[in-house]
Amino acid sequence: MLVEGPFSGNRSLTSKTLTADLLVVGGGMAGICAAITAARQGMEVVLVQDRPVLGGNASSEIRLWILGATSSMGNNNRWAREGGVIDEILLENQYRNPEGNALILDTVLLEKVTQETNITLLLNTAVNGCEKEGDNRIAAALAFCSQNSTQYRLEAPLFVDASGDGILGYLSGAAYRIGAESREEFDEAFAPEKAYGELLGHSLYFHSKDSGKPVQFIPPAFANTDLPSLPRFHTFNLHDRGCRLWWVEYGGRMDTIHDTETIKWELWRIIYGIWHHIKNSGEYLDMETHTLEWVGMIPGKRESRRFEGDYMLSQRDVVEQRTHPDRVSYGGWALDLHPADGIYGELPGCTQWHAKGVYGIPFRCLYSRNIENLFLAGRIISASHVAFGSSRVMATCAHNAQAVGMAAALxxxxxxxxxxxxxxxxxxxxxxxxxxxxxxLPGMPLRDTDNLAKTASVSVSSTFSLQQLPADAGWKALDSSMAQLLPLEKGRIPVFTFVVKAKKASRLVVRLLHSSLPGNFTPDRQLAEKEFPVSKGEQELTVDFGLLLDASAYYFIAFEANPLVKLGISQLRLSGLLTVFNRVNLDVAKGSRQEPPEGLGVDTFDFWLPERRPGGQNLAIACNPQVQVYRPENLFNGTFRPTTQTNAWVTDPKDPEPTLTFSWPEQQKIRKIVLWFDTDFDHPLESTLRGHDERVMPFCVREFRLFDEIGTLLYQEADNHQSRYEIVFGSTVTIKKLVLQLQHPGKNVPAGLFGIGVYES
Incomplete structure (x- = not known):
């Protein structure tokens, strides 16, 4: 029992001082990825999060799905999902949580952080002060935890601000901006003529559930029950309910930092007004048995402070896809700006303009220009308001932050x-x-000169040659233009044969399309066009473009839409091969062709989009001569996803035991092996709400075994689902031969591999 009598002065709170190599402020996706990356490099890290859970906008408190350069498969950025820690997290969440339960994602994030013994995690702890050494260096951050009534002094030589509003950067005196720059400052045609302070607003989400019996709803007195009077009410799609209602946005004309509580209350008024309309207007009879299960307690923020680095990313960097020598990350989301009036305005909820491909983000954007030991991560990086419209999304923020974590270690x-x-x-x-x-890092290979696999003699049990994809999966109607995306080598183009079925005699137009920029998948160059007569019924169609290709790259064999025609498709799925369609994804675009107003500084082009599985089959096709796209030497080119070629070795689907063998003339001492698998980097793996049919990407090899030259089993795995798989032996293994046996992922998916590294340590 503790009894303490009257005290004449003021009592002090419990105080603690923690010292680390790196302090990361903010436990959203950016802070998580920065902390994990640094910790895995041996740094002692303190991660400070002012909420009870990790994940920020992705957490169960807000429930926004994680997206980045893939743009939910709605733009032309093929195989663009971010790699590294954020990829590891998304794949783990997919494996455990394909239903998209935000609470399960919370556990995935907490586990990832707490498994790192070098991370000290402080939840419910808000930074509220800063101590400095001189004018330009932070000495310590001060923080308070409301749950244990403890004040912290957090000392480190290096700091990362990933807090969203930039609390540490602000307190330390780092240069920052709020609002939009004028058009002339960065030569941004999408920017306003004069600088202004209107911002993207906040959003709140909600969930309902079917209770199985009629449920009445009486709105609280503060609810806005006059929704039909709103200017944008006629554009509402309330059948797309709950957390998909991202456009329930407000606060862009307010102080999005200090007015957040006021903004939240207005969003509550709107949310409960929407639910009142759904339940009581008589227009949604299917919702009679639904009850309101959850409403967000804190809003998801989009924009507040942006800090100044040695370089500010701008519209031209995004649209022109400028190459920076110090690129350490990339983006690919649209220039996505929202009207400041949000739900109370007459304008559409957003204006999205896409680039033709991904763009590099330079390291100079990821640290403060005047606070010399402060890294910037998350949405606060050094970018103009217009470029921020693209760089602000969570997967891009996380990818940037991984670079920050590694930079801190260096x-x-x-x-x-x-x-x-x-x-x-x-x-x-x-x-x-x-x-x-x-x-x-687009356009940049890994040059692992210490990879012993590069010094070995390599043999494989088989290699798949693209000679024929059988027509065994039925037919695909040409209700929109459709293309087979194929990696072809420089030189004479093969002759292709397709299987066609027509309702009646017609004509079919086939084009050969290509991207004007290597590595892009926007087919803005037409190389050839042929028109063929087709008769009623099934037939083979032979296409000979008769061209010499001037570059090894991906090409589009595109069939013009024709409602009278269907194309044969194949069950066989292969790394780096897919079909795309000239269609629209209304989540991220307004039409199948981007047509911006003149003078906006954004390109006009067509969208060619893949289908989500179980759709998205390849066309049945025969190639003469056969196309060699899966050579074993691809394993050593240092690129672990399709780019201008597949970059994969893929086995023959009939190979009973796909095997890769490395032989050295002398004994080798090895300690670590890294395998790079195909987890379909074209799939965005949205983290919550959408739900997915697959727990593991179908191209990913789940089972494999490693042997030495006498058949000793060195390692085996039966349930892999990750892109990068690292094996570290407890002690050095001495071998002259390494044998890797793979299992085919599926009946119609042959085993493949992007890369292998064998290292002494």
Missing amino acids: CKERHLLPRDLLEEELMEKLQQRLMGMGQY
Whole structure:
């Protein structure tokens, strides 16, 4: 029992001082990925989160799905899902939680962080002060935990602000901006003529559930029950309920930091008004038995402060896909800006303009220009208001933050500050280390010179040659233009044969399309066009474009829409092969062709989009001569997803035991093996709400075994679902031969591999 008598002064709170190599402020997806990346490089990390759960906008408190460059398969960014830690998290969530339950995602995130012994996690702890050494360096952050009534002094030589509103950057005096720059500052045609302070607003979401019996709803007194009077009411789609109602947005004309509570109350008024309308207007009879299960308690924020680095990303960086020598990440979401009036305005909920492909994000955007030991992560990175419209989404924020975590580790090892890493040799080391841990940097391969597999003699049990994909999956109607995306080599193009079925005699137009920029998948160049007569019934169609291709790249064999014609499709699914359609994804675009107003500084082009499985089969096709797209040497080119080629080795589907064998003339001492599998980087893996049919991506090899030269089993796995699989032996293994046996992922999916690394340590 504790009894304490009257005290004449003021009592003090319990205080603790924690010292680490790196302090990360903010436990959203950016802070999580920065902390995990740094911790895995041996740094002692304190991760401070002011909420009871991790994940920020992705958490069960807000329930927004994680997206990035894939744009929910709604743009032309093929195989663009972010790599590294964020990919690991999304794949783990997919495996455990294909239904998209936000509470399960919470557990995945908490597990990932707490499994890292180098991370000290402080939940419910808000940074509210800063101590500095001189004008330009942070010495410590001060924080308070409301749950244990403890004040913290958090000391570190390096700091990451991933807090969303940039609380540490603000307190430390880092240069920042709020609002939109003028058109002339960064030569941005999408920007306003004059700088202004209107922002993207906040959103709240809700869930309902079917109770199985009629449920009455009486709205609270504060609900806005006059929704039909809103200017945008006629555009509402209340059949698309709950957390998909991202457009329930408000606050863009207010202070999105200090007025957040006021904004939240107005959003509550709107949400309960929407539910009142659904339940009591008589227009939604199917909702009679539904009850309101959950309404967000805190709003999802989009925009507040943006901090200044040594470079500010701008519209031209995004649209022109500029190449930066210090690129450490990339983006691919649209330039996505929202009207400041939100739900109370007459304008559409957003204006989205896509680039033709992904764009690089330079390291100079990821640290403060005046606080020399402060990294920037999340939505607060150094970008103009217009470019922020693209870089602000969670998977992009997480990918940037992984670069920050690795940069912090390099700074610790070399006793450097963030800006020092711009030196060419150090930047290359940062980029290579990022790629070695799974980070993807477009146009840049991993050069792992210490990979012993590159010094071995390599033999394979089989290699798939693209000679024929059988017509064994039925027919696909040409209700929209459709293309088979194929990687072809420089030189004479093969002759292709397709299977066609027509309702009656017609004519079919076939085009050969290509991207004007290597690595893009926007087919803005037409190389050839042929028109063929087709008769009623089934027939083969032979297409000979008769061209010499000037580059090895992906090409589109595109069939013009014709409602009278169907094309034969194949059950066989292969890494780096897919069909695309000239269609629209209304979640991220207004039509199948992007046609911006003149003078906006954005390109006009067609969208060619894949179908989600179980759709998306390849066309039945025969190639003469056969196309070699899966050579074993692809395993050593340092690129672990399709780009300008498949970059994969794929076995013959009839191979009973797909095997890869490495032989050395001398004994090798190995400690680590890294395998790079195909987890379909074209799939966005939305983290919550949507739900997915698959727990594991169908191309991913789940079962494999490793043997030495005498058949000793070194390692086996029966349930892999990750892109990058690292094996570290307890002690050094001495071998002259390494045998990797794979199991085919499925009856119609042959085993394949993007890369293998064998290392001494």
